[in-house]
Amino acid sequence: MNNPQYRRILLKLSGEALAGDQTHAIDPDVLDYYAHEIERVHRHGVEIAVVLGGGNIWRGSQAIARGMDAAQSHYMGMLSTIINALALQDALERRGIFTRAMTAIQMNEVAEPYIRRRATRHLEKGRVIILAAGTGNPYFTTDSAAALRAAEIHAEVILMAKNGVDGVYSADPRRDPQAQRFEHITYMDALSRGLTVMDSTALTFCMDNNLPIIVFNPMQSGNIERIVMGENVGTLVSSVPPQA
Numbered sequence: 251m252n253n254p255q256y257r258r259i260l261l262k263l264s265g266e267a268l269a270g271d272q273t274h275a276i277d278p279d280v281l282d283y284y285a286h287e288i289e290r291v292h293r294h295g296v297e298i299a300v301v302l303g304g305g306n307i308w309r310g311s312q313a314i315a316r317g318m319d320a321a322q323s324h325y326m327g328m329l330s331t332i333i334n335a336l337a338l339q340d341a342l343e344r345r346g347i348f349t350r351a352m353t354a355i356q357m358n359e360v361a362e363p364y365i366r367r368r369a370t371r372h373l374e375k376g377r378v379i380i381l382a383a384g385t386g387n388p389y390f391t392t393d394s395a396a397a398l399r400a401a402e403i404h405a406e407v408i409l410m411a412k413n414g415v416d417g418v419y420s421a422d423p424r425r426d427p428q429a430q431r432f433e434h435i436t437y438m439d440a441l442s443r444g445l446t447v448m449d450s451t452a453l454t455f456c457m458d459n460n461l462p463i464i465v466f467n468p469m470q471s472g473n474i475e476r477i478v479m480g481e482n483v484g485t486l487v488s489s490v491p492p493q494a
Contacts, residue, residue: 265303285341304330324388354386411468417485
């Protein structure tokens with residue numbers, strides 16, 4: 251347990267993950283749970299970046315369906331990720347972990363602006379960085395932000411947390427009992443099958459930049475640590491065919 255397989259990771263959490271059993275907002279117990287899971291990995295000296303969604307606060311697709319301007323809705327979604335970032339920052343710092351919240355939309359009173367070199371330096375100093383406000387542009391999801399930031403900071407892997415699902419399946423396992431879980435799949439196979447890994451723009455970006463993704467269930471305690479230490483957890487999405 252002293253030699254992590256990955257030294258720098260990007261963890262992608264959905265906003266809904268922070269809501270727990272509630273339909274919206276932030277569940278303090280779930281927030282503390284994730285802070286503890288991150289702390290377990292941080293103890294190994296692993297450099298950690300986190301990208302959060304904002305769906306627990308704002309569901310942009312629903313607003314757009316009711317006629318709201320899409321760009322306006324997307325900006326509101328970006329702001330919701332900043333609220334989640336501040337909440338996670340507080341939970342981590344209460345555990346004694348030095349943390350920096352960085353945002354793609356300037357909000358100097360509450361978070362640092364995202365600057366790639368500064369973010370990398372924070373990681374080198376052992377600080378957890380929480381990267382909020384997506385890419386700073388409408389029409390791009392937080393999945394795309396996770397892929398972009400992972401490439402910018404030279405993360406070795408993206409850990410894609412999926413609530414209630416322990417990997418990538420051939421179909422929705424909650425609806426199809428015959429669905430089969432993949433231990434390893436290529437980017438192209440995931441795209442051609444239309445499998446739920448991340449949105450297609452983000453997945454294509456990862457393929458073009460050879461960024462491996464591990465899809466896993468974050469609510470099984472210790473999973474993040476197990477992945478970092480080299481255990482076979484969830485589904486690996488990469489450019490290497492499974493048989494290799």
